[in-house]
Amino acid sequence: MDASSPTPAAIELIALTKRYAQGSVAVDGIDLRIAASSYCCLLGPSGCGKSTTLRMIAGHESTTSGDILLENRNITGLPAAARGTAMMFQSFALFPHLSALDNVAFSLKMKGVDKVERHGQAQNLLERVAMGHLSARKPGELSGGQQQRVALARALITQPRVLLLDEPLSALDPFLRIQMRAELRHWQRELGLTFIHVTHSQEEAMALADTMVVMNHGRIEQVGSPHEVYNRPASEFVARFMGGHNVLDTTVGKVAVRNDHIRLAPVEGAGWPATVSDVEYQGSYVLLGLQLDQAEASDKVSVMLSEADFVQTPYHPGDRVGLTWAPEQAHSFGAA
Numbered sequence: 001m002d003a004s005s006p007t008p009a010a011i012e013l014i015a016l017t018k019r020y021a022q023g024s025v026a027v028d029g030i031d032l033r034i035a036a037s038s039y040c041c042l043l044g045p046s047g048c049g050k051s052t053t054l055r056m057i058a059g060h061e062s063t064t065s066g067d068i069l070l071e072n073r074n075i076t077g078l079p080a081a082a083r084g085t086a087m088m089f090q091s092f093a094l095f096p097h098l099s100a101l102d103n104v105a106f107s108l109k110m111k112g113v114d115k116v117e118r119h120g121q122a123q124n125l126l127e128r129v130a131m132g133h134l135s136a137r138k139p140g141e142l143s144g145g146q147q148q149r150v151a152l153a154r155a156l157i158t159q160p161r162v163l164l165l166d167e168p169l170s171a172l173d174p175f176l177r178i179q180m181r182a183e184l185r186h187w188q189r190e191l192g193l194t195f196i197h198v199t200h201s202q203e204e205a206m207a208l209a210d211t212m213v214v215m216n217h218g219r220i221e222q223v224g225s226p227h228e229v230y231n232r233p234a235s236e237f238v239a240r241f242m243g244g245h246n247v248l249d250t251t252v253g254k255v256a257v258r259n260d261h262i263r264l265a266p267v268e269g270a271g272w273p274a275t276v277s278d279v280e281y282q283g284s285y286v287l288l289g290l291q292l293d294q295a296e297a298s299d300k301v302s303v304m305l306s307e308a309d310f311v312q313t314p315y316h317p318g319d320r321v322g323l324t325w326a327p328e329q330a331h332s333f334g335a336a
């Protein structure tokens with residue numbers, strides 16, 4: 001392949017559409033190319049169509065129209081087991097009464113592979129995820145992280161090209177969730193597979209993804225690296241959904257300004273006059289809520305100050321301030 005060729009796509013969606021029987025369009029003609037060996041997160045609010053998209057890729061949901069290609073092979077009409085994808089579910093969904101080894105070997109058993117062969121393959125995979133020594137344990141005798149590795153090995157036993165993960169971390173407590181997501185990222189790199197991970201958490205997607213796909217109402221709002229999406233939100237929806245931004249109505253139209261890029265000055269000086277309405281201490285930073293003089297009552301602005309800056313110039317509810325920002329920090333939509 002010459003240097004100008006794009007990275008090969010593991011998955012390509014072409015005008016993919018899902019209309020459920022009741023007539024509502026869950027996925028509305030989306031086009032998407034997911035690079036091989038990348039970590040892709042499908043992100044969006046509840047009902048935006050991300051799970052339906054994942055289930056169509058998996059073959060657990062029929063398509064209404066459009067195509068799904070896996071490494072240039074059209075898999076749209078294939079049954080789930082023949083696609084080259086595997087799925088990892090919420091909380092890993094391991095069988096509690098089976099050992100780690102039997103959990104991993106389960107799908108081979110269903111295919112009629114004999115015991116010696118399936119146990120051999122399962123043991124190999126458990127060793128690849130550093131779980132070989134615990135293969136006789138049942139899920140209840142394993143830590144959350146160890147269970148996740150068993151679930152990973154179980155998904156990998158069918159030798160998929162693409163691993164699909166449907167909110168795998170959402171049922172875990174916050175501490176374990178952060179630990180587990182680092183593990184997922186580690187194993188994706190280690191195995192060199194393509195991961196497509198559905199989440200409604202901006203933070204999770206930013207921490208994991210090479211490519212984030214932000215969806216809304218069955219359509220893709222933006223595709224990009226976490227840095228691109230956070231620094232250049234393509235639409236007002238993306239700016240608001242990602243958080244950490246203020247959408248401000250200026251003379252040049254609506255712009256997004258990150259809450260750590262807004263500066264506060266005495267109200268007599270330049271800037272938009274506002275009143276501090278609340279002050280939240282967050283540890284390394286302080287979050288201020290402000291009410292703009294000229295905005296509608298509901299339109300609040302948030303400003304993030306480093307703890308050091310706040311200690312130097314503290315603010316209190318009721319303080320009057322002027323807001324300013326550097327022109328290059330104001331990002332207008334459609335100019336990405």
Ligand SMILES: Nc1ncnc2c1ncn2[C@@H]1O[C@H](COP(=O)(O)OP(=O)(O)OP(=O)(O)O)[C@@H](O)[C@H]1O
Nearest residue numbers: 020021026044045046047048049050051052053200
């Ligand atoms: N089996 C179904 N029959 C009818 N409508 C459905 C079905 N499954 C999903 N929908 C609808 O399709 C739309 C997209 O649903 P989907 O589950 O893909 O969204 P989501 O972004 O994954 O949401 P969540 O984060 O809540 O799981 C929603 O409006 C939903 O109500």
